[in-house]
Amino acid sequence: MRFCxxxxxxxxxxxxxxxxxxxxxxVGLFITNNEKRIEKATQISxxxxxxxxxxxxxxxxxxxxxxxxxxxxRQVIKKIFVEAKQVKRFTQNLLxxxxxxxxxxxxxxxxxxxxxxxxxxxxxxxGDVIIxxxxxxxxxxxxxxxxxxxxxxxxxxxKTARKLICNSGKSCGMGCSFHHYAGCLFVALGTNRTMIWxxxxxxxxxxxxxVFLPLSETCQEADEVEAVEWQSDREAQTTQEDVPVxxxxxxxxxxxxxxxxxxxxxxxxxxxxxxxxxxxxxxxxMRYLFRVQPWVMKIAEDIxxxxxxxxxxxxxQVRRTDKITHRIAVAYEIxxxxxxxxxWFDNYEKIHAKKVSRRVxxxxxxxxxxxxxxxxxxxxEFAHYWLGEKHKSSTTINRNTLDGLLAIVCDVIFLSEGDYxxxxxxxxxxxxxxxxxxxRKDTFFSAQSLDLDMRYGxxxxxxxxxxxxxxxxxxxxxxxxxxxxxxGDEIEYDPTKKDFSYKVFGKNKxxxxxxxxxxxxxKELLVxxxxxxxxxxxx
Numbered sequence: 001m002r003f004c005x006x007x008x009x010x011x012x013x014x015x016x017x018x019x020x021x022x023x024x025x026x027v028g029l030f031i032t033n034n035e036k037r038i039e040k041a042t043q044i045s046x047x048x049x050x051x052x053x054x055x056x057x058x059x060x061x062x063x064x065x066x067x068x069x070x071x072x073x074r075q076v077i078k079k080i081f082v083e084a085k086q087v088k089r090f091t092q093n094l095l096x097x098x099x100x101x102x103x104x105x106x107x108x109x110x111x112x113x114x115x116x117x118x119x120x121x122x123x124x125x126x127g128d129v130i131i132x133x134x135x136x137x138x139x140x141x142x143x144x145x146x147x148x149x150x151x152x153x154x155x156x157x158x159k160t161a162r163k164l165i166c167n168s169g170k171s172c173g174m175g176c177s178f179h180h181y182a183g184c185l186f187v188a189l190g191t192n193r194t195m196i197w198x199x200x201x202x203x204x205x206x207x208x209x210x211v212f213l214p215l216s217e218t219c220q221e222a223d224e225v226e227a228v229e230w231q232s233d234r235e236a237q238t239t240q241e242d243v244p245v246x247x248x249x250x251x252x253x254x255x256x257x258x259x260x261x262x263x264x265x266x267x268x269x270x271x272x273x274x275x276x277x278x279x280x281x282x283x284x285x286m287r288y289l290f291r292v293q294p295w296v297m298k299i300a301e302d303i304x305x306x307x308x309x310x311x312x313x314x315x316x317q318v319r320r321t322d323k324i325t326h327r328i329a330v331a332y333e334i335x336x337x338x339x340x341x342x343x344w345f346d347n348y349e350k351i352h353a354k355k356v357s358r359r360v361x362x363x364x365x366x367x368x369x370x371x372x373x374x375x376x377x378x379x380x381e382f383a384h385y386w387l388g389e390k391h392k393s394s395t396t397i398n399r400n401t402l403d404g405l406l407a408i409v410c411d412v413i414f415l416s417e418g419d420y421x422x423x424x425x426x427x428x429x430x431x432x433x434x435x436x437x438x439x440r441k442d443t444f445f446s447a448q449s450l451d452l453d454m455r456y457g458x459x460x461x462x463x464x465x466x467x468x469x470x471x472x473x474x475x476x477x478x479x480x481x482x483x484x485x486x487x488g489d490e491i492e493y494d495p496t497k498k499d500f501s502y503k504v505f506g507k508n509k510x511x512x513x514x515x516x517x518x519x520x521x522x523k524e525l526l527v528x529x530x531x532x533x534x535x536x537x538x539x
Contacts, residue, residue, distance in 0.1 A: 167198025175428025
C-alpha cells in the first residue's frame with residue numbers, strides 16, 4: 001500500500017515537472033521569436049514586481065511599441081495563468097478518490113509538492129503590473145466610447161434624427177432586463193440611431209425611469225405607430241437606412257451589432273489594453289445604461305458612510321431563491337465564496353506588506369446568507385444593503401417594486417466598485433457586475449465565478465450569444481464526450497456546460513459536432529462589425 005502511495009506521489013511530481021517544463025519552453029519560444037524585443041524584455045524581467053515601471057517615452061512610434069510589448073507579455077501571462085488554474089483543478093480531481101481525499105498525503109502534496117496558490121499568486125502579480133501600466137490608456141478609451149454614445153443619444157435636432165424604439169415585451173429581473181435593453185443599444189449604435197424607450201418599457205422593469213437617468217436629454221419621443229420593425233442586412237428583407245424610426249426586438253438575431261462583436265476601429269487598441277475585449281465592449285454599453293439618478297447616488301453614499309465601505313474591500317454576490325428552486329443554478333456554501341475572499345486578502349497583504357481590515361460587501365436575495373456569513377466569519381467586517389422590511393428583495397414579488405429595484409441597484413453599485421468580486425455568472429446580476437467592472441478596468445485577475453464562465457443571454461444555449469474560439473492545434477477525442485479539432489477550426493464556445501476540469505464545451509462549426517475539448521488548444525477570436533467611426537488618440 002505504501003508503495004502504491006509513493007508511486008502516486010512520484011507520478012504527480014513527474015506530471016508537474018513536465019507541465020512546468022512545457023510552460024517555461026513556451027515562454028522561451030515566445031521571447032526567441034521576438035528577438036527585436038529581447039532588450040526591452042530584459043528590462044521588464046528586472047521590474048516584475050507590484051510597482052510602476054517605464055518602458056518607453058517620447059514619440060508615437062515608441063509609445064506604440066510600448067503598448068505592443070505590454071500586450072505581448074499580458075497575453076503570455078494570461079495563457080500561463082489559465083493553464084496553471086486548469087492544472088490545479090485537474091490535480092484536485094485526481095485526488096478526489098477514496099485513497100487520497102482528505103488524507104494526510106493529499107494535504108502534503110498540495111503544501112509541498114505543488115504550491116499552486118503561490119504559483120497562481122505570482123502569476124497574478126505579474127499580470128497586475130501590466131494592467132496598472134495600461135490603466136491610463138484604457139480609461140481614456142472608455143471615455144471616448146462613452147462620449148460617442150452620449151453624442152448619438154443627444155442629437156441637436158430630435159425631429160430629423162433617425163431613431164430606434166426599444167420596447168421590451170419581457171418582464172424579468174433587473175439583470176435580465178438590462179441584458180435585453182443592451183441588445184437595442186447595440187443595434188442603435190451600429191445603425192447610427194438614437195435609442196428611445198418605448199411606451200411599454202416601464203412595465204418590463206417597474207421604476208426604471210425613476211431610478212436611472214434618461215437615455216437622452218434632447219430626444220425622448222418618437223412616433224411608435226409609424227415605426228418600422230427593423231431587419232438587418234443579414235435577413236431576407238433589409239430595412240432601408242433612411243427609415244426615420246425603427247423598432248428593434250430586444251432579442252435581436254442575425255446581426256453583427258450584438259455582444260461578442262466589437263467596433264472594427266477599436267480592435268487594434270483594445271486587444272493591447274484588455275484581457276477580455278468582448279467583455280470590455282459589452283461593459284461600455286452597460287455603463288451607459290446603468291447611470292443612476294442623483295438621489296440614488298445619495299442613498300448609496302449614505303450606505304457607504306453607515307457601513308464604512310472603504311477600499312480595499314471584496315464584494316460577494318450569493319444568488320438563491322428562484323434561481324435554485326427552478327434548478328437553473330447550483331447553491332454554493334458561503335464558505336466556498338469566502339475561501340476565494342480569504343485567499344485574495346492574504347495575497348493583498350503579501351503584496352503591500354501590511355495588515356488591512358478585511359471588509360466585504362455581501363449581496364444576496366436571501367437575508368439568511370448575510371446572517372450566516374456574519375456568524376461564521378467574525379474576523380470580517382460585512383456591509384450589506386438591508387434596511388428594513390420594505391427593502392427585502394428575496395422574493396420575486398418584492399423584486400418587482402421600486403424599493404426592490406433600488407435595493408438591487410445599490411447592490412450592483414457596491415459589488416462593481418469592489419477590489420475583488422466573487423459570484424456566479426449563472427446570475428444575470430453576476431454578469432452585469434462583471435461587465436461594469438471591466439468597463440473601467442481589466443479585472444481578469446480580480447474576479448471569480450464559482451460556476452460558469454462569462455456568458456451573455458439566457459441559460460438556454462440556443463438563445464445565447466456565444467464567443468468564437470479558434471483551434472490552435474489538432475485534438476483527437478479521448479472519449480465519446482469529446483469532439484475532434486483541426487487547427488483553424490472555429491468553435492462556438494458554450495460556457496453553460498463544463499466538466500469542471502480542463503475541458504470546456506462547444507460546437508465545431510466545420511463538423512457541426514458539439515462536445516468537450518481542451519481549452520488550452522484554442523484561442524478566442526474577435527469578431528468585428530462596422531460601427532460608426534471612433535476618432536481617438538491615446539497617450
